[in-house]
Every structure is written in C-alpha cells, then in structure tokens.
Amino acid sequence: MNRQTIVILGTGGTIAGRAASASDNIGYTAAEVGIEQLVAAIPGLADAGPLIAEQVAQLDSKDMSFAVWAKLAGRVNHFLAQPDVAGIVVVHGTDTLEETAYFLQAVCGPAKPVVLTCAMRPATALVPDGPQNVLDAVAVARHSGAKGVVAVCAGSVHTARDVQKVHPYQVDAFSSGDAGPLGYVEEGSLRLLRNWPEADASRAPDATKIMAALDDATDWPHVEIVMSHAGARGAVVQALMQQGVRGLVVATTGNGTVHQALEAALLKAQAAGVSVVRATRCPNGRVLPKPGDLIPDSQGLSPVKARIDLMLRLLG
Numbered sequence: 001m002n003r004q005t006i007v008i009l010g011t012g013g014t015i016a017g018r019a020a021s022a023s024d025n026i027g028y029t030a031a032e033v034g035i036e037q038l039v040a041a042i043p044g045l046a047d048a049g050p051l052i053a054e055q056v057a058q059l060d061s062k063d064m065s066f067a068v069w070a071k072l073a074g075r076v077n078h079f080l081a082q083p084d085v086a087g088i089v090v091v092h093g094t095d096t097l098e099e100t101a102y103f104l105q106a107v108c109g110p111a112k113p114v115v116l117t118c119a120m121r122p123a124t125a126l127v128p129d130g131p132q133n134v135l136d137a138v139a140v141a142r143h144s145g146a147k148g149v150v151a152v153c154a155g156s157v158h159t160a161r162d163v164q165k166v167h168p169y170q171v172d173a174f175s176s177g178d179a180g181p182l183g184y185v186e187e188g189s190l191r192l193l194r195n196w197p198e199a200d201a202s203r204a205p206d207a208t209k210i211m212a213a214l215d216d217a218t219d220w221p222h223v224e225i226v227m228s229h230a231g232a233r234g235a236v237v238q239a240l241m242q243q244g245v246r247g248l249v250v251a252t253t254g255n256g257t258v259h260q261a262l263e264a265a266l267l268k269a270q271a272a273g274v275s276v277v278r279a280t281r282c283p284n285g286r287v288l289p290k291p292g293d294l295i296p297d298s299q300g301l302s303p304v305k306a307r308i309d310l311m312l313r314l315l316g
C-alpha cells in the first residue's frame with residue numbers, strides 16, 4: 001500500500017446531499033456538505049497516510065458543465081504532477097459520473113490512479129453509503145501499481161470506459177456491462193480481476209491549457225445525441241443542423257441499426273459535413289461493424305461516452 005498523499009477533490013452530488021429527515025433517501029438537496037466536512041466525518045480515513053481535501057465544485061451532477069470539467073481536469077493534472085501525491089479521489093454525483101470518468105481518462109490518461117466515487121443516499125441518511133465508498137476509493141488510490149481513471153461504488157471497481165449507472169435508486173447502482181468490473185474492494189483490500197487502464201499522459205498538459213481557454217457556452221463543439229426508436233423521424237436532425245450542430249451520436253437499436261427515416265436525415269447531415277457516429281442503446285456488448293456500413297460506430301463506447309469522444313476529436 002502506498003502511504004504518500006491522497007488528494008480528495010469534491011464536486012458535490014448526493015454524497016454531499018442533505019435531507020430534512022434521516023429516513024428520506026430521495027427528497028434531499030444534492031451538493032450541500034463541503035468536502036472537508038465529509039472527509040472529517042469518516043472514521044479511520046486518514047489512518048493510512050496524509051490527505052488533502054479541496055472543493056473544486058459543488059453541484060448536482062446532472063448540471064455538470066464543460067467549465068467544471070476543464071477546472072477538474074486542471075486540478076487533477078496539477079496534483080498528479082506532484083511527486084508526493086500517490087493518487088486522487090474525485091467525489092462526484094452518480095448521475096454523470098461515467099461521463100466525467102471517461103472525460104478525465106481521455107484528457108489526463110493518468111499514470112497514477114484517479115478514483116471517482118459517489119453515493120446513492122444523502123449524507124443525512126440513516127445508513128449513508130458515501131463514507132464506505134470514500135474509504136474504498138482511498139484504498140484503491142493507495143493500491144500499489146494502480147493507474148488510470150476508475151470508479152468505485154458499493155465495493156466494485158469499474159474502468160472509466162466500461163462504467164455505467166444502471167439503477168436509479170439501489171446502492172449498487174453501477175455496472176461494467178459484459179466487460180465485468182475491474183475488481184472488488186474487500187475490507188480495504190483490492191481484489192483485481194483484470195489489467196488497469198493504459199496510461200497516456202502525454203496530451204494532458206496541452207489539453208489542460210486548451211480547455212482552460214474555452215468558453216463554456218460557445219467554444220465546445222456542439223454535439224448532440226439522437227435516439228433511434230419506433231416511429232423515429234428525421235426532423236430532429238434537421239432542427240439540429242439549423243442550430244449549427246457539428247456532431248451527432250445516434251443511439252441505435254441492436255447492432256447499430258437506425259430507423260430508415262432517421263438514417264436518411266443522418267446521411268444527409270453527414271454529407272453536409274456533420275460528424276455522425278453510431279452507438280448501440282443496448283446496455284451490453286458493442287456494435288459489430290459490417291462491410292458497407294455508411295456511418296462509423298463508436299468502437300464500443302456508450303452514446304454518452306461516444307459524444308464526449310466526438311467532442312474531443314472535433315476540438316482536436
């Protein structure tokens with residue numbers, strides 16, 4: 001176990017939420033308790049070595065913004081560059097945790113661990129899940145050889161690429177689909193099932209600088225997700241093109257199939273220069289490409305992650 005400093009970055013979420021009654025697990029306000037207070041309330045957290053806590057944002061993660069992502073990536077890269085920092089824990093809301101995890105893996109490619117964690121119950125709950133999740137996340141961040149962006153929730157460790165929120169209420173709300181979890185945290189020890197994500201931190205300094213200079217509302221490439229479903233129409237694509245959309249991810253049925261009316265509109269958009277990507281809306285598996293496919297697939301990324309990937313590619 002690594003006994004160097006672990007940095008805990010707070011961004012809000014249910015884990016920092018407060019409800020009027022301890023028996024209320026859903027009627028709370030997210031992002032109210034500060035990260036220092038959260039950390040101080042967890043017995044034994046600092047026993048294995050020094051901790052630094054910093055509040056990067058305080059929001060309900062459904063409202064995650066590019067500005068917060070850029071700031072978070074900047075702080076992650078700043079702390080990872082300190083030789084005495086072993087790893088980072090990011091305390092986050094569950095709703096967009098998989099998007100932030102994928103974003104950080106893409107722009108930081110860390111050779112040290114960056115562990116996102118969360119809670120499904122507010123800090124005021126009778127039996128909150130946040131403290132154990134933070135303890136587990138710190139244990140993963142201290143694990144020798146740990147690297148890359150991962151998520152820890154309810155004792156399971158998931159990679160940024162595979163993690164997906166799959167339940168709106170239960171405490172064990174995340175899954176890695178058919179890839180399976182990276183490992184499990186058991187009484188403070190990590191049982192690793194497969195390899196850590198590959199590190200590629202070479203782009204991190206440039207990415208941090210580029211993103212810090214971007215305006216939240218206007219400079220990030222406009223990329224939207226449209227869904228193929230029974231009775232789908234092309235009008236949504238035409239409306240988005242009028243808004244100047246630069247990229248479209250289509251959440252497809254099955255193995256990358258798209259309703260013919262929507263597909264016709266997407267092909268027109270593609271011919272007009274809009275980048276279009278297919279990502280299956282099935283929670284498991286990936287689109288298996290076929291000869292003659294007219295729209296590229298997302299290489300196994302879910303629709304929300306394919307959108308981030310496309311935005312970053314359009315940013316260059």
Ligand code: SIN
Nearest residue numbers: 013014061093094095
């Ligand atoms: C959020 O995502 O910030 C609120 C919901 C949660 O953390 O479970």
